[in-house]
Amino acid sequence: MLRALRLFEGFAGLVARVAATLGAVAGLVCFALVCASVGWRYFLGQPQPWIDHAAAWLVVALVMLAAAETQRREEHIGVEVVTNRLRGGARRAARILSVLSVLAVAAILLREGIETVSFSRMIGIATNIEAVPLWWLHLLIPIGAALLLLVSLAQLLVLLAGGEPRGSAPRDEAGLTAASGSGE
Template structure:
């Protein structure tokens, strides 16, 4: 018979690994989106200042790409625990207090991401229903709005995986961390 206490942490680690894969893919899409945005802005500058032919559509597309970059990268940023934290306060807490603060922080991010997901879906549905178009011919606004629930879903998955892992008494697996609080390779525990 298997130890039930061993099954829960293994399941938490499998969930964490699956979410990490999705978040890394989102981070890759965010990086590609950023590079495309940079290339378009360079092309726009060339057309505007060297050829005297501004291309207004590029400004619109670049703005959408910035939204895409942020939304795609949000989950990976959460998974890596690179969002802003208040370590001045949490570093003074005992070990159990730090863990509780991390769980509360991840749960807060999950709640915010859930709200963003629900509202993002409503925004996509509304803009699709009334047929709003962008300033770029042939591009409906709901295509751009779809970036919001996609990014929110990645963020929600990353935060929930962290809550589960932390609640199981485990430490989330993110990338190698530099020395922090005088402890090589991670946070002071």
């Protein structure tokens, strides 16, 4: 059973890494656009307002596409003061509770994101940039939520089967990561 779950976890990890790569590209494009905007505004005296909108959308894309990979690597925010002190079953229970929390938030975000996209399409809202419907941008919400749901579900199933999710940083007995010398 754990072997089948590892395949599912591997698939979820692959999808999360591809999405994070797309998120990184969105971040780089955002940086390039902001640099170009500064040049147009201050050196050429020709501000380009569309860049501000596009940069904001790219930041949303970066966040929504990278959230699943952050969860997969267990680089999310944690209450380290508490979790680093836990051992054995209590630590495992805390990890399961953490993943369940992310799973619940991802499910809510997915449902609300789908409703947002449906509403935007229904009323036909457009962005400030001609010919770009707002629902295209809203689509980033359920996509990111689905990715987060996929990764957290894989982690939960592996934890419930008694395994350790891949992607998590190895920890010593004190709960500290080997690379950083600090907890989650």
